[in-house]
Amino acid sequence: MRARSLAIALLLVVLPSLGPADPFALPDFGSSADTIMSRAEERDLGQEFMKWVRKALPISDDPVLTDYIQTLGQQLVASSGNPGHYDFFLIEEPTVNAFAGPDGRIGIFAGLILASQTEGELAAVVAHELAHVSQDHLMRSFEAQRQMALPATALLLAAAVLGATVDANIGAAGLMGIQGAAAQQQINFTRANEEEADRIGIDTLARAGHNPYAMPGFFQRLAKSTRVSDSKTPEFLRTHPVTTSRIADAMNRARQHGLRQRPDSLRFHLARANLRQRSESNPQRAVDHFAKTLEQGRYRDETAQRYGYALALTRAGQLEAARRQLSPLLEQHPSQTEFLVLGADIDRRAGNPEQAVRDLKAPVGLAPGHWPLNQAYAESLMAASRPAEALSALQRFVALRPGIAPIYELMADAAGKSGQRALNYRYRAEYLYASDELEPAIRQLELALRLDDIDFHLAAQLQARLSELQAMERARKGRE
Known part of the structure; x- marks a missing residue:
């Protein structure tokens, strides 16, 4: 194989x-x-x-x-x-x-x-x-x-x-x-x-x-x-x-x-460790793999290997052990995206999403256009039963980084859980559009505009977006 x-x-x-x-x-x-x-x-x-x-x-x-x-x-x-x-x-x-x-x-x-x-x-x-x-x-x-x-x-x-x-x-x-x-x-x-x-x-x-x-x-x-x-x-x-x-x-x-020497980035090694542990369908097998390689010293980058171990432990539900592996990594690399996101994931799984919100608030403030940090922050707000705040945070993010499908999907969920039906349809439409599904996106906007309690200004925005997507659909059909 x-x-x-x-x-x-x-x-x-x-x-x-x-x-x-x-x-x-x-x-x-x-x-x-x-x-x-x-x-x-x-x-x-x-x-x-x-x-x-x-x-x-x-x-x-x-x-x-x-x-x-x-x-x-x-x-x-x-x-x-x-x-x-x-x-x-x-x-x-x-x-x-x-x-x-x-x-x-x-x-x-x-x-x-x-x-x-x-x-x-x-x-x-x-x-x-x-x-x-x-x-x-x-x-x-x-x-x-x-x-x-x-x-x-x-x-x-x-x-x-x-x-x-x-x-x-x-x-x-x-x-x-x-x-x-x-x-x-x-x-x-x-x-x-x-x-x-x-x-x-x-x-x-x-x-x-x-x-x-x-x-x-x-x-x-x-x-x-x-x-x-x-x-x-x-x-x-x-x-x-x-x-x-x-x-x-x-x-x-x-x-x-000519020959050029450039050291591998830490993110390259972290990505490999992440994918290695994800390749195991059984999380305990991933835990055993990383524990064994760390014990025997069989790795190219110890930081990445311990990160993979912490990820595997998290997936296996061994949260305290995962936290023990992650803590020294965060001390050595306090602004590393991978470690911040994993720390928030451990807190959410442990039933302490408020701690994740507190830990991510400053990094998100320093990097308002950073996708992984903003998504982890919004997911933590959602887990803390604060969907309206999660939606507001993501709205600020998409103003800087539009077009990311998973973000729109999360926004639709946050809008739905905060009782904002029109926005639920709107962001569901944006999720579908970002996923190359033009016609279903149009249907979502049409459903939003049929709501009785829709705000006038929001209705105007939805209509403008609907007209834009309909024009794209007509132009596309004209090219077929």
Whole structure:
């Protein structure tokens, strides 16, 4: 199983040609898309594509882990010289993989983070995917599918990107409808696309301060691990274009920048520890794992290992033991997001949400636009039976950071529990819109406007938002 996961990992850097004989193949993503598709059309396609991704894969709603992935991604975007729309998200599956979809949607599998021995290796894969997006590889290769309807196109792309991870029972009728077209109009991806993504990705790595050798080194390690652990190389690894020569080309590109040493961030190690304990369905097994590795000294970062231990203990309900592990970490790193959020979680589970509110109030005041801290603070207020205050706190946050779906979901809950029915519908609509569900979002706003006791000013705001979403829906239908 491990060998298969490592083999799949190589796909995210090789991205072989899409074909029915290769269910795990990932497409190349490619160049000057504006002549093929408008920005609005690409946004529509991205939204429809994500509906299939959400049906097929467990996208993480953990704010701490998602914030880390988004922060790393945006740091690379800033160094890439190619600003634009990017949405980084975490998929909680052990597969060592990543993919880029339309509208800059970049998914990172948990298995990739766990397989990365350094943050540079993880950044190398993200930088490679960024290059596919910035060079419009997908949109260029998509030209042959321009005559297909939007839902069918999105399903075809989801099947192409996700391969066998797409449940055959999901949208079976749609799959049958496009099967013939897909067989005749496969997306073609070139070796040049891959070489370009490698080259640009390495340049981005170097500008971001990461070791440019991390990319060819990671690819080489994965390929070697596959050969050692699985004597029968899967067909998709034998047939994809360029293996050793591609690694050599990447090595030559890295050599132009020279070796750079950058220590891994603490957040990288904390994310790996978190994902390691979450990978165990039985929390006690996770507790035993971290206890044993700490006792034997088998870890790369002791702080992260103790954090993973505290998380596992919390999940297992051993709250006092978890607190004993967390306390020295908080003393050493009093402003570390991961530790503050975990401390609040322990307090809530222990029936003391007021303590969590007190502990988070100052950090939230210092970082009003920080997603994980603000969500933990609002959850603590909710647990303390203070939903109106939680809603007010989140309203201040979304004024600075709009568009985060889990936050709107929490706002809808807070509005409902504080007796504000119209706001419950309003934030439910925003949650659906942020989740790429335009039509259901419109229905929620319509329900809100039917309420008898709605305030005039709020009604005006809801009507304005409804008109905006309806205009988007009409424009989208006009483009289909």
